[in-house]
Amino acid sequence: MPDSSDVLFTVTRGHLDTGLRGFPVGSCMTSAVDPIQGVSYVGYPVAELAYRDPEEVAYLLYHRELPTAEQLAEYKKLIADRTGVPAEVMTLLKALPAEGHPMEWLITGLVLLGMTCKTGDWLQDAYNVTAKTPELIAAIFRIRQGWGDPIAPKPELGLIENFVHLLGVPGGDPEKLDTLLRVFYVLHMDHGGGNLSTVVGKAVASSKTDMWSSLAAGMAGLYGPLHGRANQECIEAVMDIGDPEPGFVDRAVRERLAAGKVIPGFGHAVLRAEDPRAQVQYELGEKLCPNDKLFRTAVTMRTVVPAILKENPKIQNPYPNVDAVSGTLLHACGLDNAEYYTLLFGLSRLPGIAAQIVDERIRLRDGKGVPIYRPKYVALNQPARSIKG
Numbered sequence: 564m565p566d567s568s569d570v571l572f573t574v575t576r577g578h579l580d581t582g583l584r585g586f587p588v589g590s591c592m593t594s595a596v597d598p599i600q601g602v603s604y605v606g607y608p609v610a611e612l613a614y615r616d617p618e619e620v621a622y623l624l625y626h627r628e629l630p631t632a633e634q635l636a637e638y639k640k641l642i643a644d645r646t647g648v649p650a651e652v653m654t655l656l657k658a659l660p661a662e663g664h665p666m667e668w669l670i671t672g673l674v675l676l677g678m679t680c681k682t683g684d685w686l687q688d689a690y691n692v693t694a695k696t697p698e699l700i701a702a703i704f705r706i707r708q709g710w711g712d713p714i715a716p717k718p719e720l721g722l723i724e725n726f727v728h729l730l731g732v733p734g735g736d737p738e739k740l741d742t743l744l745r746v747f748y749v750l751h752m753d754h755g756g757g758n759l760s761t762v763v764g765k766a767v768a769s770s771k772t773d774m775w776s777s778l779a780a781g782m783a784g785l786y787g788p789l790h791g792r793a794n795q796e797c798i799e800a801v802m803d804i805g806d807p808e809p810g811f812v813d814r815a816v817r818e819r820l821a822a823g824k825v826i827p828g829f830g831h832a833v834l835r836a837e838d839p840r841a842q843v844q845y846e847l848g849e850k851l852c853p854n855d856k857l858f859r860t861a862v863t864m865r866t867v868v869p870a871i872l873k874e875n876p877k878i879q880n881p882y883p884n885v886d887a888v889s890g891t892l893l894h895a896c897g898l899d900n901a902e903y904y905t906l907l908f909g910l911s912r913l914p915g916i917a918a919q920i921v922d923e924r925i926r927l928r929d930g931k932g933v934p935i936y937r938p939k940y941v942a943l944n945q946p947a948r949s950i951k952g
């Protein structure tokens with residue numbers, strides 16, 4: 564029996580039906596989210612890691628230490644050697660309905676990769692996810708947008724450099740896109756144990772299904788507009804506003820709120836200050852696309868929106884989150900179709916979710932793993948009845 568010092572939380576009726584907000588339910592060894600400081604990966608503030616090699620940061624999540632030069636080279640080789648999406652998966656992708664959202668294609672693609680590539684070993688499958696999803700996602704971009712057939716990978720380039728090569732954005736600036744996506748990938752990789760896509764992935768994995776289906780479920784969570792798809796909704800809102808003049812932005816934001824819409828890219832379930840991941844991206848934007856009109860509009864929103872949201876005492880965090888500006892940067896670097904932005908979030912978040920699944924399946928509880936998820940739901944308004952006379 565736990566003694567009183569073990570009590571972390573007293574549950575009251577008011578806590579029911581609040582989306583498990585704030586309930587301690589597990590431990591996380593890859594990252595932590597401080598309401599003011601934002602996310603850190605194994606103790607390092609994310610802003611300090613933003614410009615590190617993406618593979619270095621992925622290694623950190625699995626090994627809890629940054630790699631030496633030798634360990635990094637070994638890890639890069641391990642990932643590069645696992646590149647390769649089976650031809651039948653590519654064929655099936657080409658048969659998917661064009662009306663499907665790119666995230667629906669990703670969810671399907673992960674299940675297809677599970678059918679063709681799963682090893683059944685949680686760690687090996689996690690590494691395979693990191694290695695194979697850039698090719699899968701680049702193919703989704705190319706096939707859906709009619710950019711041509713998938714391009715053959717060049718894994719020796721490095722994870723993101725290879726992804727930019729695989730995308731082959733028509734008329735794009737690969738160098739700019741590479742600079743942006745390296746940072747984007749690191750910033751989105753993990754966000755504590757309780758973000759929705761990660762919780763869903765871990766919950767599904769707890770039934771001892773496989774890594775690929777668990778991640779497909781997690782991506783279904785990321786697809787929602789209150790989670791990962793906020794980056795698509797956010798650029799759409801920035802485009803709707805479309806003018807960086809502060810008075811204009813102020814009026815447009817108020818109109819949006821009056822119409823009962825949220826302001827995407829602002830607010831957070833845990834954070835209570837400006838997200839450091841947004842800060843890194845605002846700074847990067849000043850280097851990559853300082854004069855871009857959409858970027859300037861997003862920069863104006865950074866000051867105008869919090870002042871307006873603060874007028875509503877219910878809103879616990881009026882500040883920019885990770886999605887506030889990412890879309891304007893992607894747009895300025897040649898990826899101008901917002902429907903694809905959550906796909907890039909997914910690409911980046913998959914290694915983090917996979918690392919947490921590995922911990923819950925084979926590392927926690929002395930390697931026994933976390934048992935199947937089974938939270939308690941309190942039965943309400945169900946008086947005992949009978950259809951017998």
Ligand code: HAX
Pocket residue numbers: 788789790791792793824825826827828829830831832833872877878879880884885886
């Ligand atoms: N615009 C308008 N209203 C907002 C708001 C915003 N940006 N942020 C919060 N609110 C409203 C909520 O809708 C809620 O209203 P109701 O009580 O009427 O339902 C109220 O303020 C209190 O919300 P909260 O306690 O401050 O925040 P929640 O934990 O309930 O919600 C959300 C957190 C991120 C879902 C919320 O801030 C939101 O909808 N933001 C806009 C969408 C967005 O940017 N999502 C991405 C978040 C980052 C992420 O997960 N990326 O993947």
